[in-house]
Amino acid sequence: MNFRQRSPVWAALVLCALATPVLADDLTAEVMHPWTSGGESAAAKVFADKFTAAxxxxxxxxxxxxDALLAAAMNRIIGGDxxxxxxxxxxxxxxELIEAGLLRDVDTVAKSEGWAAVIPKVFLDAVTRDDKIMAVPINxxxxxxxxxxxxxxxxxxxxxxxxxxxxxxAAADKIKAAGYIPMALGGGSWAERFVFQKVLVSVAGPELYLRVLKDRDGEALKDAKVQEAFAVLGKLRQYADSGAASRKWNDATNLVITNKAGFQIMGxxxxxxxxxxxxTPGKEYGCTLFPGxxxxxxxxxxxxxxxxKDAQRTQAQDLLAHVLFAPETQIAFNIKxxxxPIRQDVDVSSMDVCARHAAEVLKDPARQVPNPQFLMTNDGLGAVRDVITTYWNTPAMTPGEFSDALGKVLASVD
Structure with missing residues (x-):
């Protein structure tokens, strides 16, 4: 899709950063992303429209x-296109792209706009290398x-x-008895890993979660609360329907939207x-953070x-970085x-009740728990995901057997 309606108005900050004036037609940005569902496409269009207007x-x-986007992007970047x-x-x-020297920093824009002061520290650390911001965080x-x-x-x-x-x-049993799908689940090992990490935090708590996935602490795996979490994960299997294996995550969401399923565990x-x-949340559907x-x-x-290699395309990157991080873009994109918003200086009062509740929780650093992608490499996460999938799809596998298998994998990953 090519959004080509342009405005002669430039973002003043980015204009100052450009070495020489260029025509708007020269500021072309080819942008790869994985957002193809209805809600995702609407969000991507916010970025496209804002960039076009700038x-x-x-x-x-x-x-x-x-996964498909990651593979395609890596191939193109490493392959020289x-x-x-x-x-x-x-x-x-x-x-690995940073280590290979294939990514540029966005420090010129970030420093002039004061990004570091408004990005939560855990996210700032995740995108910073050698005191330079190497990516544009957007949400x-x-x-x-x-x-x-x-x-x-x-x-x-x-x-x-x-x-x-x-x-x-108890609620899932009632929903099942009434003829509905208790828990809508999308297929694929990422969805099973997704449920695992949420249950682990919910039952065992953030400290044990980090001991297991960050510290790779074998003794933590033996803790009674961790073993209880694995038992809860195993019990959840019976509430997913037989169609889950071939279902996309957004199709699982649609089962809740169309009142065919009671719950969905999803971000x-x-x-x-x-x-x-x-x-509207609070009307046709509801949201609640995991129990416990x-x-x-x-x-x-x-x-x-x-x-x-092209200077004009590099200038387009600066304009894009400015647009992606602008306060008005942040609100409009994240509503869709x-x-x-990743920016902690924007007013979220116009957002829905779920977003406002999340914003309140996130004000407390003690209640901020990192996703496993902050804690291990892609290869390590893939190995962990494989053993979780084996457990999810093997009802005869006990929590203890799963714990042993997971411990062996965690001991070997980066």
């Missing part, structure tokens, strides 16, 4: 799915949400959202799908800027995407 030309390169910008998840995924996602259909709750005799795991299982980007369907812990498992999206 005088740029946005060339859209959408590739469905984070880089885009102007590419989406990555915050954390370790773009580490802050809270991953440990449970989304639920208020209609399914009502028709199944479920009252308030669950306050603990006994409540959750706040699911809210973008509800918004695209015209639904009022914390935020944090993740986020960034755009990296590969080194380019369902996430929270």
């Amino acid at each position: 005088g740029g030309v946005w060339i859209d390169r959408a590739i469905a799915g984070n 880089p885009p102007s910008a590419s989406h990555f998840n915050t954390g370790k995924p773009f580490e 802050l996602q809270t991953e440990n949400w449970i989304w639920y259909s208020r209609e399914v709750f009502e028709k199944s005799g479920v009252g308030e959202p669950p306050q603990n795991w006994d409540d959750f299982f 706040d980007w699911a809210k973008g799908e509800f918004a695209a369907a015209g639904l 812990q009022e914390v935020s498992i944090m993740s986020g999206d960034v755009f990296v800027m590969p080194k380019l 995407k369902g996430s929270n």
